[in-house]
Amino acid sequence: MEFFKTLTLPQVLAHLTDSGITAAHFETVSLLDALGRIAASDCLAPEDMPMFDRSTVDGYAIIGRESAGASEAIPGFFQLAGESLMGEAIEQQLQSGQAVYVPTGGMLPPGADAMVMIEFTEKMDHETLLVYKPSPPGAHISYRGDDVRKGDIVVAAGRRIDSYDIGMLAGAGYDTVCVYRKPKVAVISTGDEVRPVGEPITFGQIYDVNGYTISARLLELGCDVVEKALVSDNYEMLRETVETSLAKADIVILSGGSSVGTRDFTARVIESFEGGRLITHGIAIKPGKPTIVGKIDDKFIIGLPGHPASALIIFNAVVKPLIYQLMPHAPTPFVIEALLSENVHASPGKDTFQMVQLYREGSSWHCKPIYAKSGMMSLLATASGYIHMTNEKEGLSAGTAVDVYLLQEVRL
Numbered sequence: 001m002e003f004f005k006t007l008t009l010p011q012v013l014a015h016l017t018d019s020g021i022t023a024a025h026f027e028t029v030s031l032l033d034a035l036g037r038i039a040a041s042d043c044l045a046p047e048d049m050p051m052f053d054r055s056t057v058d059g060y061a062i063i064g065r066e067s068a069g070a071s072e073a074i075p076g077f078f079q080l081a082g083e084s085l086m087g088e089a090i091e092q093q094l095q096s097g098q099a100v101y102v103p104t105g106g107m108l109p110p111g112a113d114a115m116v117m118i119e120f121t122e123k124m125d126h127e128t129l130l131v132y133k134p135s136p137p138g139a140h141i142s143y144r145g146d147d148v149r150k151g152d153i154v155v156a157a158g159r160r161i162d163s164y165d166i167g168m169l170a171g172a173g174y175d176t177v178c179v180y181r182k183p184k185v186a187v188i189s190t191g192d193e194v195r196p197v198g199e200p201i202t203f204g205q206i207y208d209v210n211g212y213t214i215s216a217r218l219l220e221l222g223c224d225v226v227e228k229a230l231v232s233d234n235y236e237m238l239r240e241t242v243e244t245s246l247a248k249a250d251i252v253i254l255s256g257g258s259s260v261g262t263r264d265f266t267a268r269v270i271e272s273f274e275g276g277r278l279i280t281h282g283i284a285i286k287p288g289k290p291t292i293v294g295k296i297d298d299k300f301i302i303g304l305p306g307h308p309a310s311a312l313i314i315f316n317a318v319v320k321p322l323i324y325q326l327m328p329h330a331p332t333p334f335v336i337e338a339l340l341s342e343n344v345h346a347s348p349g350k351d352t353f354q355m356v357q358l359y360r361e362g363s364s365w366h367c368k369p370i371y372a373k374s375g376m377m378s379l380l381a382t383a384s385g386y387i388h389m390t391n392e393k394e395g396l397s398a399g400t401a402v403d404v405y406l407l408q409e410v411r412l
């Protein structure tokens, strides 16, 4: 019997990148709606930030060197010469020996080069300020352009916009942002035994885990889940669901039904469409070997294995790179170097993903392999990340320093 026509992981990834699938279109969204989206172009600062030299404290603007030597015993004497009002420009030139009141964030009068904090001063009378501490030039001032220079990139194209970026964009005056359109993805769970959550199940049945984990991962990555269906092992029904999904989605993801059991229809369904073809039925990868990658015209259809942990591992290894072609973004994989607590075996000829749990001992990170059958969801729920052993590796011995890839994206 002919089993899977299996490609290696690098071959599958090369197929995805060479497929000509390109970035989805752009759209302009309001600033808050840009949260979690990928910037489609560089956002530049239209002005210096701040736009003017401003005080970082409540106090008095002075010429710094004129406070040299001031102390409690021998204070400096300054002539009170008015105040700088919040939100207003001050044109009054500070003269030698003068002090102008400036609140935190207020503009410094021209000629001033230092701020003295109010708690180190005392008004002797309406005209005279005593200064008890020296404030050297530059003290407590945020200079024009200190934060960001006009024309600097505030948020670079390809960056996933987070709450801190929203602050930068607001500071630069952006009320809208140009982002990549969300890739539209359909998620189809298959299997007679799989039931929707919220309904009672009988002996032999299981709840639909994959529909939720895959949809949740897609939402985390910034996609639109345009369809979330659960279909029994019925060729016609599956074909119909794939057809309606194709009409509204950029990518269709199925789970279950990718192996070679008599009721595993995914491959047949893909091939039944005009323009439908299998790129691979199987990847040399562990876990997740019975993965299907197919195309119907120019849209990818990925058949993930039914086992929830395998499905998520393949999602990260194959679907995520595909999504990032539609929404160009190069997340830096966050890697922690850790010492292996015990020997691990790989499967030569396959890319092996070994789940591990990280722990700290003294000043270094260690990692312990977690073994569970790939049908066990707890495998991923307890893992910190995985080590990737490429297909020529036979294993690694205890004490080896390995790279642990975290399961969740992090901001760098």
Ligand SMILES: Nc1nc2c(c(=O)[nH]1)N[C@H]1C(S)=C(S)[C@@H](COP(=O)(O)OP(=O)(O)OC[C@H]3O[C@@H](n4cnc5c(N)ncnc54)[C@H](O)[C@@H]3O)O[C@H]1N2
Pocket (backbone or CB within 6 Å): 189, 190, 191, 193, 194, 206, 207, 208, 209, 210, 211, 255, 256, 257, 258, 259, 260, 261, 264, 287, 288, 289, 290, 304, 305, 306, 307, 308, 310, 374, 375
């Ligand atoms: N003769 C062979 N049999 C199998 C092989 C093989 O190489 N030769 N590979 C095994 C591996 S590895 C995996 S993984 C599975 C994948 O099979 P399918 O993709 O066809 O998935 P199913 O058979 O439909 O389901 C497998 C398992 O996962 C459960 N499942 C399915 N969908 C869901 C869901 N939405 N939520 C939760 N759990 C789900 C299902 O009940 C099964 O227990 O094939 C092996 N067989």
Ligand code: MOO
Pocket (backbone or CB within 6 Å): 285, 286, 287, 288, 289, 290, 305, 307, 310, 311, 374, 375
């Ligand atoms: O390759 Mo399967 O995905 O181990 O469970």
